[in-house]
Amino acid sequence: MRIGIIGGGAAGFFAAIAVKENYPNAEVIIFEKARKVLSKVKISGGGRCNVTNGCTSIPDLCEAYPRGGRSLKKVFHVFNTTHTMDWFQSRGVPLVIQDDNCVFPVSQDSQSIIDCFLKECRRLGVQIKTQAGVSAIQPKDNGLELNFLNENQASTFFDKVIVTTGGSPKKSGLNWLEALGHKIESPVPSLFTFNIPNDKVTQLMGVVVEKATVSIQGTKLKAEGPLLITHWGMSGPAILKLSAFGARLVNEKDYDFKVLVNWCNEQRSDKVLDELHAIVMRYPNKVLANVKPFGLSERLWLFLLDKCELSSRKKWSELGKKGMNRLINTLSNDEYSVKGISKFREEFVTCGGVSRKSINLNTMESKVCENLYFAGEVLDIDAITGGYNLQAAWSTGFVAAQLK
Incomplete structure (x- = not known):
């Protein structure tokens, strides 16, 4: 099985690692448009990376999301803040819960999170390709074909694709997903x-x-x-x-x-x-x-x-x-x-994106395009500060990686 991940950010890496753990024999490739991966993780939390929140009550957790809180309830039952903390700590990243319930790596350095992801990708054999922006997705029999912004890069077939491109400041940045039939909620700034x-x-x-x-x-x-x-x-x-x-x-x-x-x-x-x-x-x-x-x-x-x-x-x-x-x-x-x-600093967060109505939130699969999944801020899901936006990335990425 070949799995393509579009977007080398928080949700993309988390989904790619989870896919490879679920399907060890699958070929998993992350495609990132920019020269560097995980750039937003690098600056998040003032460079310290607020990985999640210490809140363990799922109803309370859902209250932190102006858009998507109710929709995430089932997702959080599968993967929540407790799972996130266990995930990082079991992979050699000790965490600390502050008085305000924000959770950071003990190192107080976002590089600890980035190094963890890169190490896991090397261990599992996840491929990472930078300067590889995707321009379109073409549905094919039993799979999807990715077309790239670089015309010299050949179109590539995948059995499954997970879109984790993050928030787009303009609706036009989501035209390629709207073209597939997804409803798009116009993006506006949040936070x-x-x-x-x-x-x-x-x-x-x-x-x-x-x-x-x-x-x-x-x-x-x-x-x-x-x-x-x-x-x-x-x-x-x-x-x-x-x-x-x-x-x-x-x-x-x-x-x-x-x-x-x-x-x-x-x-x-x-x-x-x-x-x-x-x-x-x-x-x-x-x-x-x-x-x-x-x-x-x-x-x-x-x-x-x-x-x-x-x-x-x-x-x-x-x-x-x-x-x-x-x-x-x-x-x-x-x-x-x-x-x-x-x-708020360079941590751009958008309200808007791919409508939750276009997604089966039990699996994160598109309702209009078979074998296509979504995770992270590309969806019309966003939260207040305190580690909640990254938690949504981890949770939706984990569920999407089940590829059900």
């Missing part, structure tokens, strides 16, 4: 930071709020977690999670919308009022600058007081009802105008 130009908040660059709640005005979309203020606007897990779940919506708004920030992560305004009243009762003669509620940093607290037009030298007992209401509103419902986005 991005918010640009908030010409706003004084950017002067707080470097300030981190460990637990904030952010939402998109006029929608029910909401996320919580650490928030980082940058020189261009806002980032951090809370913003990235909101961007993932709101990817299509904010694209339709042309990335021009209002983000609401709850700095104290307290949803009930009466609870915020109680906290501030308690300060007034306990420290009536202290100035506002010297007592910071909800553990806010000094820089952020002084910024919010200025935004409320409250003097930092005013005493808490002098705050008054109007001042109190202003503070409550700013702490729990602060508003900023987003004008554009920035990609």
Whole structure:
């Protein structure tokens, strides 16, 4: 049996290794368009490679996927985060689970993951061909023929093919798969930071709020977690999670919308009022600058007081009802105008791709083209940060490699 893997990234290598383990006598070839393989794995997690997440509950795991969560439920029963950790550690890559549940190699170096894959491919006899981009797939009797971008490269027949080309920033990049009859969901960016130009908040660059709640005005979309203020606007897990779940919506708004920030992560305004009243009762003669509620940093607290037009030298007992209401509103419902986005490092993640409706998610085989399978981000499946996107690559690659 001859198996072709189109794409030398995370899903491609994982699928190729699994195929060869399932079918030791099969000829398995990875075709990569670029000069180097696993380039996205190399830069993932800031160069440390966040291989998976420590979450072991499958229902909770599915919640991390704005698109594809429900569809992955059966896939995760076959291969989940626990299986991933066992897989790498049994192949000589020790892992560590951080406090935030992100899982990294103990080496804190993505090269450990790359070396593991290359070693496994050598051990099993998986062939790797770079600068071998595929231009088209031609269905043939009992198999598929691959045509290549390099006209000097002869078309090649395979019994089975797994497509693992990753996310495409443009729909046109998926035309060759649409031509086979697959429905394509238009790709748009996911996992991005918010640009908030010409706003004084950017002067707080470097300030981190460990637990904030952010939402998109006029929608029910909401996320919580650490928030980082940058020189261009806002980032951090809370913003990235909101961007993932709101990817299509904010694209339709042309990335021009209002983000609401709850700095104290307290949803009930009466609870915020109680906290501030308690300060007034306990420290009536202290100035506002010297007592910071909800553990806010000094820089952020002084910024919010200025935004409320409250003097930092005013005493808490002098705050008054109007001042109190202003503070409550700013702490729990602060508003900023987003004008554009920035990609999260070079880790481009797309919302969109080959529609899940075109795939049998029990086997990852195409419903419209026999002997053709899919895995990884080429599918309309994506997740928030925390190792979940790579987990989807491992899981779908493992299932596709069963070739059922």
